[in-house]
Amino acid sequence: MRFSSNFIVLVSVFLLSVSWATPTPTATLQSFKQCLSFNSRISVPSSSFYTPYNPSSFSRILNSTAQNLRYLEPSKPKPEFIFTPLSEPQVQAAVICCKILGIHLRVRSGGHDYEGLSYVSGIETPFVIVDLANLRSITVNIQKNNAWVQAGATVGEVYYRIAQKSKVHGFPAGLCTSLGIGGHITGGAYGSMMRKYGLGVDNVLDARIVDANGRILDRAAMGEDLFWAIRGGGGASFGVILAWKIKLVPVPETVTVFTVTKSLEQGATKILYRWQQVADKLDENLFIRVIIQTSAGQNGTRTVTTSYNALFLGGANRLLRVMKKSFPELGLSRKDCIETSWINSVLYIAGYPSNITAEFLLQGKPLLPKVYFKAKSDFVKEPIPEAALEGIWKSFLQEDIPLTIWTPYGGMMSRISESATPFPHRKGTLFKIQYVTAWVDGEKSEKKHINWMRKLYKYMAPYVSQSPREAYVNYRDLELGMNKKRSTSYSQAKVWGEKYFKDNFNRLVRVKTIFDPENFFRHEQSIPPLRFYR
Incomplete structure (x- = not known):
């Protein structure tokens, strides 16, 4: 679904006329729902929204995949509401509406991020969460050695669905099976087959993403620069990952x-x-x-x-x-x-007890x-x-x-x-x-x-490594440096950016400048566009 700039302006004017002068959580949610009704071809049920006014269900969803209890403390900022879309067009509509209404957006596909950036905003409030947990479709094509995997699926679910179809195919991604595949691949994706086949990002064939203009793009539509950036450039800087097309790799039966x-x-x-x-x-x-x-x-x-x-x-x-x-x-x-099968080796390396079967991977739960x-x-x-x-x-x-x-x-x-x-x-x-x-x-x-x-x-x-002292972006460390609200200086960004990306940082900045010049997709360590450098 594509929207012209004139259409977005008209909807924006309408919504502003019915929304608030001093926003409240209830007004924010109502304006968001009204906007979704204009921009989503599929009606959105009220059960897709969770607010602090229903604390038990809100806390259950907020805590569901968040792994670091440091960021679930009462003292940490909480979202105005959580939206759990049921389809990719609903994610698209959510991005459009957040942009129209000026709502700060955080996107969560798994919640393993070490500094809680997908469910806490330490530099910009109020904010909302779009949680992709319902988008977990996995389509495996053994004949073509590939699979389409939606962002909300866990790594363990991906492994299981591949093994269901073949004993001699696998995928070289993470060792922790409860990782959300959407964010996991954006940083690299380590696994026990990395020395044989490289990282998860080295085995991605295509992707679907919602960009800052609210368009759903595949590899052909986004172009090679953006496709390069999302495969290892860190999550939530360039858009919302909807799905990855991954290349399967051969594994022995034993x-x-x-x-x-x-x-x-x-x-x-x-x-x-x-x-x-x-x-x-x-x-x-x-x-x-x-x-x-x-x-x-x-x-x-x-x-x-x-x-x-x-x-x-x-x-x-x-x-x-x-x-x-x-x-x-x-x-x-x-x-x-x-000696065992590849799928059982996944359970072993992840540390599961020997009596756990592969079906447990479908629950998407961490071991500890x-x-x-x-x-x-x-x-x-x-x-x-x-x-x-x-x-x-x-x-x-x-x-x-x-x-x-x-x-x-x-x-x-x-x-x-x-x-x-x-x-x-x-x-x-x-x-x-x-x-x-x-x-x-x-x-x-x-x-x-x-x-x-x-x-x-x-x-x-x-x-360890010097000049820069390197760091892995999927192990986010805010002590390396942070963006300020909406902007940061080049020297500030370069400190942490070169640790994560070395010389690739500058190319990431150029891609960001082209595809998200207004810095809509941002967080404490997102890639800033050039116009925000001072």
Whole structure:
């Protein structure tokens, strides 16, 4: 559906004549509903709206997919209302109406964003949420090796629907199965097959998006510049992702998984130092990430453990040969190896109990309960010395629930150009680090835990990428810098923009300037158009 500028102006004049001088939440909602009735070919039921005047249903929807309890505290700003469209044209109409009425819009497809940007607005209120949870259609075409996936579907649902059709097809996206596919791919989309096939963004064929003019565009209509920008340029800067067309990849009928854990007392430091030297050079069918946390050690004391969590696209016997040649220090044995199907490997890598079946993926629920947390990220170019690792262990033993995950590169990740998509962290990277600290007692201990995270991040500075110190956009970190309301200076934006996108940041700015010059789609770390630079 396309709308002329004259039509939008006429509707705008009408709505302004019936709306408010001093807006209230009720008036905002009524004006929005009136606008939808003009712009949506399908009637919108009242059940698609949730307001604070019905606190139980409002809180249920607001909290449904939000993962970070820090942003659900009563002190955090809440939306005027939540709209849950039932169709893509209703999303289109919502964008048009928010633009006509001057309503600040936040769009949520999954809610895993670390800083709550899809359901909290810290720089601009009032605001509304368009929640895409009802848009979760998945159409798999095995003959053509592709699938159309709506934005509200979870990664786990996508994996399940592919496996329903074929035992020898998969898709290289996230390890956490409750991620919303819409936002997940906009940042890159890591997964356990990244060394073989690259990221989710490297396997996208087409997309449907609502742009700032309220048009629904596919790849041909949007052009290659915008299609480039939405595949890795971060969510909610260029439009509302409605659906992705993804390329399926071949997987063996039998794959192998394992988890081998080493504590400090079992020589974890030396083994991890060796992993850093080989992880990016291993057979590209082999993905071994390291999960580092604390646990009870001998005599009731705390220790640090390193868990080598792996997927191999092949059988156990071949895996053992690879490990014996390339990483014998881990001491992998046949009893550590589990041969299984690709879809069951998804459950294993995600940490689900062995009695959970693949059908659980259709529920779209995370494995762990929600907690308060803060996260950061780094990219490593040279092995971190053993002495520096000892400093990390000392820091970990000072925190309650610390976690870090080291994700290996190499293989396909090193063969794709840094400018192929906005995601630039490619050749020369050994591995990515995700740091997380979690707590359960709310705001009263937040400062303590965030200060711990800042100290660890500062400690790591000499051992990670430099100029810029790189960061992963899907692990949003507002401490890297934020936009101001509606605008920011180029120097401010460049600080965090180059960390996420390196030299691709300037191209993203140019695309934004062309396709959203009025900066309609904005948030604390959205790409600003040039006219807003000062």
